[in-house]
Amino acid sequence: MPELPEVETVRRGLRKLVQGSRITEVEIMYPKMIEGDSREFATTLRGKVLEDVDRRGKFLLLRFSDGWTVVSHLRMEGKYFVEKKGAPIRKHTHVIFNLDDGRQLRYNDVRKFGRMRLIKTGSETQLPSLKKLGPEPVAADFKVAAFYQGLQKKKKAIKPALLDQNLVTGLGNIYVDEVLWMSKIHPQTPCNHLTQADVQILHDNIIQELARAVEAGGTTIRSYTDAFQNEGGFQFELQAYQKTGQPCPRCQTPIERIVVGQRGTHFCPNCQQVK
Missing domain, CATH: 1.10.8.50 (Helicase, Ruva Protein; domain 3)
Structure with missing residues (x-):
């Protein structure tokens, strides 16, 4: 399972690769990957810009324009990577974010344990899974x-x-x-x-x-x-x-x-x- 160092590394990579990209369409091949209404998830994100990527513990927080955040947990084997549109879709790819520059941000998960949830930015601290988290392991927070x-x-x-x-x-x-x-x-x-x-x-x-x-x-x-x-x-x-x-x-x-x-x-x- 990816732990904090792995999730932080993914966060830094996503920032470099897709920060500032606009979502043109979201394809969901495995709806159970999305907590909540998967159709609403895809519809809401259409046209939104990925403004930043944050992290809390082992959770990725994908910050979109108009005050939306996707909370993503990789669980056992989830991973994100970027491909050109039209590149062969690998087995176990379950969610594809189509970007306005012709690339795709793809989520791949062999065991299908990973989850995504769309929420209003700022409300993530009220999610039970994040609300219980202790301090980040850095000197400024961890006393x-x-x-x-x-x-x-x-x-x-x-x-x-x-x-x-x-x-x-x-x-x-x-x-x-x-x-x-x-x-x-x-x-x-x-x-x-x-x-x-x-x-x-x-x-x-x-x-x-x-x-x-x-x-x-x-x-x-x-x-x-x-x-x-x-x-x-x-x-x-x-x-x-x-x-x-x-x-x-x-x-x-x-x-x-x-x-x-x-x-x-x-x-x-x-x-x-x-x-």
Whole structure:
């Protein structure tokens, strides 16, 4: 599933490729991809200009003229790319935005899990899926004191707590495994067992690791590509995720895999011990 670095990379690519383009027609081959009335979705966007592309957590926010926004979640394998009109349509292409310069912005999704919703700009904060999101993982928004207080109120394991998007947004399975390894925190450690020193280190590693992953263009494990159809490069920097049996880069103990919160989880049993 694309996590914050991958979605941010897609956002930057879309800005370069299609910002300022006018929609002439929207073709929807799989109506269930659209939350709400798919015909209204297509009709409303006809003639609108894509003015900007924003992001909140793992959600893309496509900003159109006349105060309309498409909230798009890529889910497991959704991806956007641009083709010339008339180019062969790839299998699993479900939505096509025809542009006024003869190009097409195409949405492709092998598993059909991705979703789009058309709303009035500014109302996105009232959507349940966005309303619950915690701060963005940047120093200006993500404060260590509030993070520590939030963790102290939770008895659940730290890994699922980071995955639920309430304490901080944007982390998925890959980057949670990585930041917990970096911070020497076992993924099953109860949140309220973490000390202020633990939380400070975790907080700083979350900010730094996600920033590094964004600069590398994200992580490609299976099928992720950006809007230019390029793979990410951060998979070569991973230290724990999917490294089962390989030596820990710190202590050489073999990395182990367990299941935490129904998610495959990778950690070092020597460096990361339950508190």
